[in-house]
Amino acid sequence: MTPTPAPLTRRDAADAAAPDWQAGGFGVYVHWPFCLAKCPYCDFNSHVSREVDQDAWRVALLAEMRAARELTGPRRARSMFFGGGTPSLMPPATVAALIEEADRLWGFEAGAEITLEANPTSIEAENFRGYASGGVNRVSMGAQALNDADLKKLGRMHSAAEARAAFDVARAAFARVSFDLIYARQDQTPAQWQAELAEALAMAIDHLSLYQLTIEAGTRFGDLHARGRLRGLPTDDRAAEMYEITQGLTEAAGLPAYEISNHARPGAESRHNLVYWRYGDYAGIGPGAHGRITTPQGRLATETRRAPAAWLSHVGAQGHDLKTEAVAPEDQAVEYLMMCLRLVEGADLARHARLAGAPIAEARIAPLAAEGLVVRDGDRLRATARGRALLDHVLRELLV
Amino acid sequence: MTELSRIRNFSIVAHIDHGKSTLADRLIQITGGLTDREMKEQVLDSMELERERGITIKAQTVRLNYTAQDGNDYVLNLIDTPGHVDFAYEVSRSMRAVEGSLLVVDASQGVEAQTLANVYQAIDANHEIVPVLNKIDLPAAEPDRVKEQIEDVIGIDASEAVLISAKSGLGIPDVLEAIVNRLPAPTGDREAPLKAMLVDSWYDAYLGVVVLVRIRDGVLKKGDKIRMMSTKADYQVDRVGVFSPVMKDWPELGPGELGFLTASIKQVRDTRVGDTITHEKRPCAQMLPGFKPSIPVVFCGLFPVDANDFEDMREAIEKLALNDASFTYEMETSAALGFGFRCGFLGLLHLEVIRDRLEREYDIDLVTTAPSVVYRLQMRDGTVRELHNPADMPDLTHVEEIEEPWIKATILVPDDYLGAVLKLCEERRGQQRDLTYAGSRAMVVYDLPLNEVVFDFYDRLKSVTKGYASFDYQIEGYRAENLVKMQILVNDEPVDALSTMVHRDRAEMRGRAMCEKLKELIPPHMFKVPIQAAIGGRVIARETIRAMRKDVTAKCYGGDVTRKRKLLEKQKAGKKKMRQFGKVDIPQEAFINALKMDG
Numbered sequence: 001m002t003p004t005p006a007p008l009t010r011r012d013a014a015d016a017a018a019p020d021w022q023a024g025g026f027g028v029y030v031h032w033p034f035c036l037a038k039c040p041y042c043d044f045n046s047h048v049s050r051e052v053d054q055d056a057w058r059v060a061l062l063a064e065m066r067a068a069r070e071l072t073g074p075r076r077a078r079s080m081f082f083g084g085g086t087p088s089l090m091p092p093a094t095v096a097a098l099i100e101e102a103d104r105l106w107g108f109e110a111g112a113e114i115t116l117e118a119n120p121t122s123i124e125a126e127n128f129r130g131y132a133s134g135g136v137n138r139v140s141m142g143a144q145a146l147n148d149a150d151l152k153k154l155g156r157m158h159s160a161a162e163a164r165a166a167f168d169v170a171r172a173a174f175a176r177v178s179f180d181l182i183y184a185r186q187d188q189t190p191a192q193w194q195a196e197l198a199e200a201l202a203m204a205i206d207h208l209s210l211y212q213l214t215i216e217a218g219t220r221f222g223d224l225h226a227r228g229r230l231r232g233l234p235t236d237d238r239a240a241e242m243y244e245i246t247q248g249l250t251e252a253a254g255l256p257a258y259e260i261s262n263h264a265r266p267g268a269e270s271r272h273n274l275v276y277w278r279y280g281d282y283a284g285i286g287p288g289a290h291g292r293i294t295t296p297q298g299r300l301a302t303e304t305r306r307a308p309a310a311w312l313s314h315v316g317a318q319g320h321d322l323k324t325e326a327v328a329p330e331d332q333a334v335e336y337l338m339m340c341l342r343l344v345e346g347a348d349l350a351r352h353a354r355l356a357g358a359p360i361a362e363a364r365i366a367p368l369a370a371e372g373l374v375v376r377d378g379d380r381l382r383a384t385a386r387g388r389a390l391l392d393h394v395l396r397e398l399l400v
Numbered sequence: 401m402t403e404l405s406r407i408r409n410f411s412i413v414a415h416i417d418h419g420k421s422t423l424a425d426r427l428i429q430i431t432g433g434l435t436d437r438e439m440k441e442q443v444l445d446s447m448e449l450e451r452e453r454g455i456t457i458k459a460q461t462v463r464l465n466y467t468a469q470d471g472n473d474y475v476l477n478l479i480d481t482p483g484h485v486d487f488a489y490e491v492s493r494s495m496r497a498v499e500g501s502l503l504v505v506d507a508s509q510g511v512e513a514q515t516l517a518n519v520y521q522a523i524d525a526n527h528e529i530v531p532v533l534n535k536i537d538l539p540a541a542e543p544d545r546v547k548e549q550i551e552d553v554i555g556i557d558a559s560e561a562v563l564i565s566a567k568s569g570l571g572i573p574d575v576l577e578a579i580v581n582r583l584p585a586p587t588g589d590r591e592a593p594l595k596a597m598l599v600d601s602w603y604d605a606y607l608g609v610v611v612l613v614r615i616r617d618g619v620l621k622k623g624d625k626i627r628m629m630s631t632k633a634d635y636q637v638d639r640v641g642v643f644s645p646v647m648k649d650w651p652e653l654g655p656g657e658l659g660f661l662t663a664s665i666k667q668v669r670d671t672r673v674g675d676t677i678t679h680e681k682r683p684c685a686q687m688l689p690g691f692k693p694s695i696p697v698v699f700c701g702l703f704p705v706d707a708n709d710f711e712d713m714r715e716a717i718e719k720l721a722l723n724d725a726s727f728t729y730e731m732e733t734s735a736a737l738g739f740g741f742r743c744g745f746l747g748l749l750h751l752e753v754i755r756d757r758l759e760r761e762y763d764i765d766l767v768t769t770a771p772s773v774v775y776r777l778q779m780r781d782g783t784v785r786e787l788h789n790p791a792d793m794p795d796l797t798h799v800e801e802i803e804e805p806w807i808k809a810t811i812l813v814p815d816d817y818l819g820a821v822l823k824l825c826e827e828r829r830g831q832q833r834d835l836t837y838a839g840s841r842a843m844v845v846y847d848l849p850l851n852e853v854v855f856d857f858y859d860r861l862k863s864v865t866k867g868y869a870s871f872d873y874q875i876e877g878y879r880a881e882n883l884v885k886m887q888i889l890v891n892d893e894p895v896d897a898l899s900t901m902v903h904r905d906r907a908e909m910r911g912r913a914m915c916e917k918l919k920e921l922i923p924p925h926m927f928k929v930p931i932q933a934a935i936g937g938r939v940i941a942r943e944t945i946r947a948m949r950k951d952v953t954a955k956c957y958g959g960d961v962t963r964k965r966k967l968l969e970k971q972k973a974g975k976k977k978m979r980q981f982g983k984v985d986i987p988q989e990a991f992i993n994a995l996k997m998d999g
Contacts, residue, residue, distance in 0.1 A: 029958055045959075211954045240949035261954050276958040290959040301962055334968065335961050342956060371926055391952040393926065400972045 020332065021294045023351060024280025025109075026072070027079040027272045028102050030061060031286030032087040033308045039155040040220035041182070041213060045288030045306045046085045053312075058094040060315040061285055062101050064304070067320030068283035069105040071293045071300065077106040078280075079113040079272035082136075088118035092127050096134025103135075113176075113271040115140055120166035120179075121158045128173040138176040140209070140270075141167060146196050150185055155220075164203070171205060176268065178207035183246065184239040185213050187232040193242045194249065201253040206268035210246050211261045212239055243389055260342045260388055277343050279336040287311035292327070292335075299332055300324040329355050334399055341391060346375075346382030364398050402475045405585045407656040409477045409614070411495060411527075413519050414504035415512040419534040422566040423504055423575070424462070424478060428645060430572050431464040431476070461599075461612060461658055462645035468580045476579055477658040479599070487746065489694060490600065491518070493674045495525035496690065497599045497614035497658065500583030502575065503550070507533040507563070508540035510549050516870050519554055520812055530578045531561035537568060553814070553841070588655025593684040594618030594677070598628070599658075601671040603723040607639070609665035610647075613677060614658050617684065621652045625680040626663065629687045630672055634680045635663035669725040694726040696744025697805070697875065698751055698854045699788045701732050701769035701897060702758070703740030705979060705988060709764050710739050716762035717741060720754060727754055734791070734896055736981055737767055742788055748854055752992075767979050767988045769897035770995055773851045776803040776878050791896040793885045796936070803878040804901070805850040808833070810843065810872050817865040818842045824864055828852035829903060847876065851901065856996040886911055886940075888918070888994075889932040893982045897991055907933075911941035914994050921990040924948040929984055 035046045080102055082095060099114060108114075115138040116131055118124055128139070143163045145151050151160060158166070170177045181200055183193045200208060215225045215233070224230040234242070250256055250263040258269050259277060275282055284291035284302055288311075291302035304321040305311045314321040327335070333356035340347035353359040365381065368374045373387035373394050387394050414420035464476040479498055495501075501522040505511055522529055531550050533543050543563055550558040562578050564571030595616040604610050613620070620626075624637045641649045642659040653659045665671060674691040678684045704713045717729050728744035745751040751771060758764050775787040777794070778801040787793060787802075809830075813821050815837075825832070825846045834845035848857075853873065861869050886907055888898035898918075902910045911933030918931050924945055933941040956964060978985040 212950075214954045236948075236950060237946065243950055260952055260956070273957060276956075276961070282958050284958060288959070290962060292958070292961070303962070331965060334965050338964055338968070339956065339961065373926075389950045389952055390926070390948065393948065393951045395968065396971055396975075399968055400975050 019294050020336075020351065020355060021279070021281035021292070021299070023348070024278030025078040025271075025275045026075050026106075026280055027081065027275040027282045028065070028068075028077050028106070029081050029083060029272075029282055029284045029286075029289055029291070030065075030087075030098055031083055031085065031284070031289040032090050033085040033287045034089055035084065035086045036089070037155065037157055038220075040224075041154060041216070043216035043219050043222075044083075044085070047308050049308065054091055054094065056312060056316070058091075058097060060312055061094070061098055064285045064315055064320040064322065065098065065101055065105065065283070067322055068285060068291065068293070068302070071295055071302070071322070071324070072106070072281065072283060073295075075106060075281075076109045077102060077112060078109045079115070079275060080108075081114075081272040082116040084117055086119050086124075087116050088124040088127060088131075088139075090116075092130025092134055095131055095136060099135035111271075113138055115270065115272055117142065118166075118170070119158065120163035120170075122162055122165060125166040125169040128169050132173045137174060138178070138270075139170050139174050140207075141170060141177065141179040143167070143179040143200075144182045145185065146181070146199055150188070153186060154182065167203065176207065177205050178209060178264075178270070179204070180209040180211065182211050182213050183242050184234050186230070188234060188242075190238060190241045190245055194245050197246060197249050201249065201255065204253075204255060206255070206265040207270065208250065208255055208263045209261055210250070210263060212243065240389060247385055256344075257385075257388070258344050260391060274343075277339045279332075279339050287321075291322070293324075297326070298329075299327045301327050330357065333357075337398060338395055341381070341383050341394065342388070344382065344388075346380050348379055349381050350379040360398060368394055368397055402654065402657060404588060404656045406472060406474050407477070407586055408474060408500070408579050408583045409479070409498035409586055409656065409658060410500045410502060410579060410583055411479050411498050411522070412502045412504055413515060413522055413529075414534075415506070415509070415515045418504050418506040418509065418512070418515070419566045420480075420504055423502070423532070423534065423564070423572075424480065426566050426569055426572045427464060427476075427478065427575070428462055430569070430576070431466050460645070461643050463642040463658065466576055466580070469577060470580075474580055475657070476576070479658065487750070489692065490673055491521055492525070492690070493597070493599055495521050495527070497597055498525075498527070499586055500528040500530065500579070502579070503529050503531045503554075503556075504534050504566075505531065505546055505550060507536045507543050507546050508538055510542075510546045511553050512867060516554065516812065516868065518870075520870055528583050529556055530575075530582050531556065531558045532575060532578075533561050533563050534566050536563045537565040537570060586656030588615065589617045590619060590655055592617035593682045594620060594624075594626070594679045595684040595688065596620060596653075596677040597688050598671055598673060598675040598677055600673060601665075601668050601725075603668050607662045609662065609668055609671055611661050611663070611665070611671055611677075612658070613653070613661060615653050615655050616688065617655055618679070619652050619654050620659075620661065620677075622649075626661075626677050627680045627683060628671065629676040629678060629683070630691060630693070631670065631675070633670060635665060638662045638664060667721075667725075668723050669721070672725065694746065695875075696726060696728050696746060697773060697850060698745045698747055698771050699742060699774065700745075700751060700771040700992075701734060701737065701740050701742050701767075701789065702755065703734065703737040703767045703769070703897075705765035705767055707738050712762065713741070713758070713764050713766075716758055716764060717743075719762075720757060724754070726750070732789070734769070736895060737769070737897055737979070740767075744788075748856070748858075748992075765988065767897065767991060769991050770900050771854060771992065772901065773805055773854060775805075775883070775901055777801075778803065778880070787901075790885050790899040790901050793899075793901075801880045802883040802901070803880045804883060806876050806879050807848055807850050807853060807873040808876045809846045809848050809853070811846070811861070811869050812841055812843050813865055813869040814841055817868060818844070820864040821861065821869060824857075824860055828857060829906065848873075849879075849881070849903070850875065855992075859996070884935050886914075887934045888914060889930075889934060889939075890918070890922070890986065891929050891982055891984045892932075894934075895981050895986070898994060900995065907935055908940050911935075915941045915943040917994045917996070918990060919943040919945055921993055922984065922986055925984060927983075 033045055033047050034049050114136050116136045118139045118141050120141045144154050146160050148159050215221050255263040257263050281292050281294050287308045288306035293300050302322045302324050311321050333352050375382045412420045461479045466474045466476050547558040547561055562574045596613045599614055600612040601609055622640050627634050639662045641647050676687040704710050726746050729741045732740050732742040777785040777799050780798055780800050830846040830848045836843050882904040883901050884904050886900050886902045887894045915931045915933055928947045929945040931943045932939045978987050
């Protein structure tokens, strides 16, 4: 099954009687924590493990999915997403079984999007047909760079040529293919990035994720950086310049930004990620996965143990490892604004006020609007292009 | 009362971590000063802050009963002393209250700087010194090398050093025997008029002011009418006692003894460290030498970040002042900061200790303005004014001359670091008075302007000498100098809390350094923030904080929501620690740190 995505509709006035999450929809996230190697920039929950008991993992993920269904009650899923780690190391049969079970538990909306993150190596590309026949209709490929020297610096195991080959296999197997690049890398100049991005846009089908390299604590880059040994990182001004180049080039190519780091042809936005950014509900399955699930008792945050072995043994013992915690409405209001302002479409202030119990003080919005960082249009609050580049500042001014 | 020959009074001199507190605990334990239940780790350092900073601010004392191998019962009084130059005077008084010192040195680390600074104080006080090598059971211990080092560096005989492990208790009996056999007994005349030194005092919520005294001559009893010789104030003694180390009433204190008295004294400032206490009816003829009233030398403004905290802050300051006579305060208003207090301190460490206590114990966030010394203004109309705050500098046309306090600084330093010390003193407008040698150690005496010393001189000295220098100073008087008021403008607006007085010749350098420092300390804003140093409207230094162009989390998906929300909550707390000047947020620590120079 390869459903085509339905066009997006703007959800301006959510029905006040409907639970808040319905304004964002519901998606299912499955975390596969294993990688062949740990990349030096990655702070995701990933682990290098040579031997994975595939049967045990399939059974455990299915079990936890059923436990999540107990929390959500009946509802339709708009999307499903296999993230990691490296989910393209999953056996296609496991992926197919999880999709089938999700369909049985919730049922998919028409045009549901089922994405799998893939590394662009030839070995993994061999599985693409299998994933597609199991129901995956979109892949997101971690290309990260388009030249071998930089791929090596980023600790990637594929070459640029291999990535292109895998990309060709992917576009034959899936209707929708996105890929990721990282910019503001060591020793990268704005001119180099501009050329690389132009190349990427020529390859792109309908979606690109373009991330500024972020040095995270607890990664190898983080350690090197803390010791002053990570040289050649661009200055903030340089990085800002690259961000601006990115905005201009993608827009001219017909894949404008719809989120801080995500670009798509109109209608080809990632429906699963929109669930997060529109602050819908999502079930998080697998080690270290997070969820937001609205229950009759209110909205819950769910979280599982990060360590794969610990997660597996807990699911084995009690059927799931979902730890839940209530999210107070005022905290939901913060989370909503934090996520929704990442989108070009912006946030619905009426929805925010319903969660917060009171509207945001005009005195917080007015100075940001005067500086050209946000635009107010009735109940809609949007961050401008400049405002999105400074979104953390905007959020502090609005919320702190 | 105890016979003089059966009393030994001593202090312990040691570098941080060399085991002073552990040794003290062992001595208390082995002599039965505390039951096991009462025995808490490191009894003597009681304040949380003291522990954290590894310094002792208040002198503390304990009386130990010990039956020596000669069969006699002895009373051993241990006094623990403060260890920072801000409190140098307090240290010198404590040292003069005892006759000997244990010099505790880590048997693997050897002699370190702080040891030196304190051991010279002990030598100055004519102490008999018993070297004690601690941590002798560690594999890295090198007792012979360290003994040699003690002899070379300090110049005292270490051949009979006592070898111990305070942690395991090894050698502790030998320490007690050495105290009895090698330290001198005190001297004094029981029949003479009472002459006692006020070693320290502190406020106790139940007892009022508690005074730690060392009796030289005469006898002190409950009910006695006493007189403080410097203030001529009279009191009736309510209680007399000793520290075991808990306070314990005692019938009387005689010559050579250390103990406490209470006398319905309301405020610590009525008791002056180093003062002589005598009887009202039969006073002694002369005060003990060396008394000097403590005078604050560093002033700064303390303002609550949240104006609503002002009343709480007043209450907290009053409480702290009850227990600290060397700290002064008066109300102040600032155009930018609102209501607060102008406070006086013994030095920058003292300032930081008080500020930390206000923030921590009373939970008040503070802005501390640029510290300043007290300047003297000779006005054209013939009057003299004191200037505690550069922001109050009057119109220059009315000022004939500006004078600043100078100090005489004495620095002891191993030869290897002499060059660095001389360079530092010259950079700080110092004038060399004297340079002599004692073994491989140089003694340098410099005249220095106090305002070049108060902020960070001691820190710099420690850093350029790897901690091996000791430093002491006294105020010598005022000198007229070519001083100017330097203003700092942030985003074109003068920030009075950052105004400082500087020497004209040093103004450019100082201004540049402050602008550079502030550029690091003030976070970037949406707009460019110029920082300028100006003298009388003329800009002498300038830096610009670039406008922030990008500040956004690149990736934020379902798994990042909780973490990101919690980060925002944390930033809420961070924002409380900023103060807005015009459109610019300045972090509260910037006001002091802007003045600290890296080199």
